[in-house]
Amino acid sequence: xxxxxxQDLVAYLLALFYFVVGSLTLMNMLIGALCEVVSVVAREQTxxxxxxxxxxxxxxxxxxxxxxxxxxxxxxxxxxIMVNPEMVRMLAELEVDVESFIQYADFVCAKCATSRSLxxxxxxxxxxx
Numbered sequence: 001x002x003x004x005x006x007q008d009l010v011a012y013l014l015a016l017f018y019f020v021v022g023s024l025t026l027m028n029m030l031i032g033a034l035c036e037v038v039s040v041v042a043r044e045q046t047x048x049x050x051x052x053x054x055x056x057x058x059x060x061x062x063x064x065x066x067x068x069x070x071x072x073x074x075x076x077x078x079x080x081i082m083v084n085p086e087m088v089r090m091l092a093e094l095e096v097d098v099e100s101f102i103q104y105a106d107f108v109c110a111k112c113a114t115s116r117s118l119x120x121x122x123x124x125x126x127x128x129x
Contacts, residue, residue: 050093061086065077082105
């Protein structure tokens with residue numbers, strides 16, 4: 001750059017301007033990438049917290065609605081749980097289609113009709129985790 005300064009002041013200033021603008025552009029791109037990573041991590045953490053909170057509520061609700069205290073949910077108990085407005089609101093927060101969820105439970109109940117329970121070891125293999 002010293003040789004360029006000695007030969008032509010305009011060329012020196014243009015080269016200096018090019019380096020400054022290039023450095024600022026690269027810094028701006030890195031800041032943008034960092035902000036994107038932070039926003040994705042924050043969104044994932046928020047989703048995980050929401051799912052954990054819903055799991056806790058769901059567990060408490062299932063224990064509360066388990067009529068015969070056998071730690072298994074029959075189809076009737078499941079339908080009682082799905083009528084609960086708090087449960088429907090919680091599933092809606094998690095963007096679960098409640099009608100499809102009930103239809104899927106009907107499918108699992110039909111599959112597990114011999115055990116007459118949704119949550120037995122033989123029937124849970126059909127449920128997504």
